[in-house]
Amino acid sequence: MTIEADLNIAEIPYESGAIKFRYARVMAPDKTRWIRHGLFVAYHEHGTVASEGQYVDGKEDGLWRDLHPNGQPAAEGRYRAGQEVGVWRFWKPDGTEEPSTDYGE
Template sequence: MSPEADLNIAEIPYESGAIKFRYARVLSPDKTRWVRHGLFVAYHENGTVASEGQYVDGKEDGLWRDFHPDGRPAAEGRYREGQEVGVWRFWNLDGTEEPGTNYDN
């Protein structure tokens, strides 16, 4: 994406009107579609954050975190150009950690 691209914030609601997704996006170079670029946040219907991370040119990139509806961590890991990399950690609703997954193996 060009640095002078205009950034736009999109909000997608649940049927109830609560925000389901909020993310930054830019218009593609050919101006035919929107491309996610920047912060992405998904929300549970109760308003707590469900997932957060960054997009770069339409692909997940960097640290991502998922949360249970009560706000406790559910998963944490990294993306590089849309692919999971490294060790991802997972937690149950009660806070106990599940075995992780190493995407570098």
């Protein structure tokens, strides 16, 4: 069996030229579109990480983290096949924790 490595890294810029999104993707089997698959990172325009997580076959899957522009955590939780699951935690920019949301399993 032959395995083809069709993984491609996409970088989408802001108008300023700074990277807005960087993610791994694969071509759909029918060759009509790209599907996010692998690491995904979104950046604030000044360059710090805004969000990071994984895609599996075009859907968020696993641990995801969002960060405020000052680098403090904003949100953290898990996805399963594109749906939030379990407890998601949230923080204000000063680091104060806000109420969590439980999406169940």
